[in-house]
Amino acid sequence: MGFSGAIKSIKEKRLVKQQALQLVKCLCKEISSLSYTEAIDICDSAILVAAQLGITEVVEEIIETFPSAIYCRAAASNHIFHVAVENRSERVYNLIYQMSDYKNFYSDIRDANGNNLLHLAAKLAPAHKLNEISGAALQMQREIQWYKEVEKFVNPHSRERLNRVGKSPKMVFTEEHKILKEEGEKWMKDTSNSCTIAATLIATVMFAAAITVPGGNDSSNGFPIFSRNKAFIVFAISDAVSLFTSATSLLMFLAILTSRYAEEDFLHVLPKRLIIGLGTLFLSITFMMVAFSATLYLVFGRKEAWVLIPVGALACLPVTSFVLLQYPLLVDLVYSTYGPGIFGKQSDRPFF
Structure with missing residues (x-):
């Protein structure tokens, strides 16, 4: 592919992204006319998938239209912030972190297995996220950076709290990252x-x-x-x-x-x-x-x-x-x- 072909491909991808975002805005506008229960049922699954995939624009648009969607839970009782940390979606993490009214809500919340946010940060990142980084040493560095960042975010007493199987976040990190x-x-x-x-x-x-x-x-x-x-x-x-x-x-x-x-x-x-x-x-x-x-x-x-x-x-x-x-x-x-x-x-x- 020549230089002109590469430029054309970039423009096409940018256009598709803009069109997709416009579609999301239109859908949010249409959903806003539904009842609160119906709207939240639709937005819950959408915002969780967007958080898992790291699509910040979709998360941003849904939260702006339906602020209460930020409290939605996944099947494993994980909130959107938990999903972002577990899937290493740093852009979604940063987006929610800057929302001062909401980040305190997530600082000490736990999932069905008793894991707090730091327990999830201690787990090994998904393979596709690790493969974005060259070399096992740099992958390990990125995992520690995530752990340190979330460690600063959670409440001090949550850093040593045990989950339902009796493991602290540090124990989970050592076990998950041994290989x-x-x-x-x-x-x-x-x-x-x-x-x-x-x-x-x-x-x-x-x-x-x-x-x-x-x-x-x-x-x-x-x-x-x-x-x-x-x-x-x-x-x-x-x-x-x-x-x-x-x-x-x-x-x-x-x-x-x-x-x-x-x-x-x-x-x-x-x-x-x-x-x-x-x-x-x-x-x-x-x-x-x-x-x-x-x-x-x-x-x-x-x-x-x-x-x-x-x-x-x-x-x-x-x-x-x-x-x-x-x-x-x-x-x-x-x-x-x-x-x-x-x-x-x-x-x-x-x-x-």
């Missing part, structure tokens, strides 16, 4: 092992290059022969930066490998170490290529200048490959750890 935690630990260790090898090789090469400088040393004073050449200064600085960043990267990956891998570590500690490790590894590869190019310039710069063009182009290949392969992961890590987050104001409508 995901193990997969996250394995993913982190596999990634760190692979990157540790690369960082070790770069550190070894750069240390050797610092000892055996290009051109050798002057026998009369022991200084490098090319010490006054600008290209040599570029080589020396690039070599030092590459050595230091690769050593830092190596230490970060070793710290990941020796981590205790507690649940809390997946929230900030492990992602931060991986971000620093990948970032410094990228810098070490970049400056290694700069040092290599500076060395070639010192050797061939005057007599064989034509050699520098293809070699310089090829020197960009490892850097470009690393960016293409690891940049998406690095962006996901930074955004998930230090980004604005998925929780916040959802609508500009003046809800109660």
Whole structure:
């Protein structure tokens, strides 16, 4: 599909969404003419399905037309807020959270099994929601973010309250996320092992290059022969930066490998170490290529200048490959750890 085809597809999807929203508005207007009991019976199922699927616009429209629909219950005695949390519909969660008159109602309410809102946040997210996030470690991080967010919302005494089978929210979280935690630990260790090898090789090469400088040393004073050449200064600085960043990267990956891998570590500690490790590894590869190019310039710069063009182009290949392969992961890590987050104001409508 070409660029014009992609634009056309986006416009068509936007048009369908607008038409669907207009249909919902028309239906709500028609339903408002029915009796209260009939209207609520129709809206209850609609708003619960919309909350489950994360369709905020439908939830918003129904609540604006029928405010009491926010109190509806599902078959398992779950309210709309419970459905949003259990299905990880963050947009619906944010929408109801900003309704000050209603959020206090949900802070301590329990379902038929004695689970409060934090118990539901402690359960494992649906598979389709987990698959939206790359890597088991980031999936675990998102689950902890949900748990922490709901933990701040519920009443303090609800955080340790037991359900009907005698389990606290923390116990439910540990039990439900046991396999995901193990997969996250394995993913982190596999990634760190692979990157540790690369960082070790770069550190070894750069240390050797610092000892055996290009051109050798002057026998009369022991200084490098090319010490006054600008290209040599570029080589020396690039070599030092590459050595230091690769050593830092190596230490970060070793710290990941020796981590205790507690649940809390997946929230900030492990992602931060991986971000620093990948970032410094990228810098070490970049400056290694700069040092290599500076060395070639010192050797061939005057007599064989034509050699520098293809070699310089090829020197960009490892850097470009690393960016293409690891940049998406690095962006996901930074955004998930230090980004604005998925929780916040959802609508500009003046809800109660």
